[in-house]
Amino acid sequence: MIESMKAGTMTSERDSAKLFASLLIFWIMLNGTLAIDTLIIGVLACLAITYFFRDSLSYLTDFKMTPQAFVAAIKYFFFFLKELVVSNVRIARIVISPDLPINPGIVKVRTKLTSPMGRLLLANSITLTPGTLTVEIEDEWYYIHWVTADATDIEAATNKIVAGFECHLEVMYG
Amino acid sequence: MQTLLDIIGGILLVSGTTFLMLGGLGLVRMPDIFNRIQAGTKATTLGTLLTLAGIGFMHPEWSVKLLLIGLFLLFTNPLSSHVLARSAERSGVDKTPKTRIDAFAEDHGDPS
Amino acid sequence: MVDMLIYLAAALAGIAFLMALYRFVKGPLAYDRVIAFDVMTIITITCIIMTAMITGRGIYLDVALVYALLSFMGVIVIARYLERSS
Incomplete structure (x- = not known):
């Protein structure tokens, strides 16, 4: 990373x-x-x-200073909060149910983002929504541990995990 | 007015600590390291955020500092669980037999 | 009413801490212990902030912030160490 x-x-x-x-x-x-x-x-x-530390990254490093980017940032924040609550409740239900219905696996997904800061934020968002956990990043490939791995091929997993965050982050960082 | 804010804060506080407890339960029940990371660290993150919000309702004069603690947890928690998961995956920790697919081991060979 | 809610919240946080402590003692791997330690740290931060609220002293919030900072460093260092030593 x-x-x-x-x-x-x-x-x-x-x-x-x-x-x-x-x-x-x-x-x-x-x-x-x-x-x-x-x-x-x-x-x-x-x-x-x-x-x-002038070579290091901050959260604004690659941020595009355009109005669309600010709107996308706000939308991204609320989308993220919603995902956080929804998936936490889903995991809580799994933990409470007596037979522990998990179906884990490590899947590979691909991102369209090019900026390093956008990729870092995407990885952090994936990790913070429970059920998905970024294990390794190699260029555009992410290896993600998924508690309920419904889709094992790259396309379907990308659509399910990454697409929601990516469309906002693409406007913010490119 | 003050008591209404206090009651909202108290309810948020209880729901937050409920998530903390569910995170602890997940830590005890889940079968392998990756699932424990998932159940443990994420549920507790939301639990702490809800608790911070509840205390923000009770003491509005602290809200800036509470917001700072919340943002800090929001940015550091995924990093520490990512570093732990990567280190566990690279050193070839055993996974639960329920695991369906392991794309990382397929691409990199079995590390153990 | 509010007092009851605060007592209930404190009890729930205590139960959560005991469950994390069970995983910390039981293991079986070093990684499990590190995760349990991380979770215990987060619960402790919540408890410090609740202490600040109950005693009404804002200085404990700074304690919680510094504690979060140090434990984050600790987990990262232990994870790197475990990765190298295996």
């Missing part, structure tokens, strides 16, 4: 600025104040971190 992410990383001023902004927002939320002394410490710390 790390190896495949490094290949597509591009160093640029813009990415550094985005990393700095997300760090500073995190700092302000953590402190909960806008007092001038905490702000100065935060700016200094964030500058240092941005300088030393």
Whole structure:
């Protein structure tokens, strides 16, 4: 996962600025104040971190700054929350039922996304929705452990697991 | 008004800890490591998020910090379960006999 | 009413912790123990935040945040170590 992410990383001023902004927002939320002394410490710390880790990724690295992308991000968030609750209830029902109706398997799926950050978010979303767990990523291929493996061939599994998240992430990251 | 918020918060709190308990039950009942990761870490993630939301209703002045803890869990939990699953798969841990297909072992040869 | 809900929530979290502890003691593999440890950590974070709510002291929220950070690092390090040693 790390190896495949490094290949597509591009160093640029813009990415550094985005990393700095997300760090500073995190700092302000953590402190909960806008007092001038905490702000100065935060700016200094964030500058240092941005300088030393300018090759690393942040969640905004490949984000397209277009209105469609923001709308897609909001839609993606709510779709994700819905999936999280629905699949949690499904797993809970499996755990409660006495005969434990599981049907596990590791399936292979393929993604259309090209940006490393989009791929990382897709993998994280797949992992967070219960029932599916990303085991390994190799370029565009994901190996996914599935508690109820209904479809074992690549096309059908891709449609069932990946397609819902992918259509939003494609607009956000490309 | 305050009591209404408290009651909503209490109900969210109880549903969150119910999911925590189901996650623990899944951890005990599931037959192999991958299924345990699935049942254990995911159910507890939703449980913790619901609990955070419930406490946010009870103490609205803490909601920014609670949101921060929730976002942090949301971003780190899938990473740790992914790293664990990858490490288990690469070192060839035995899977339950119920397993139907193992595309990873087919493509990479049996690691054990 | 609200007090009853809080007691019920605390009891459920305690049961969850005991079940994770069962898996932690029983094993059988090191991986099972790491997963049980991870789940126990998440339950502990919930308990710390509930403590913050009951005592009304917001400083415990920072404790919970730092605990989440450290346990995440711990699980990743143990997983890498297990992968190399096998």
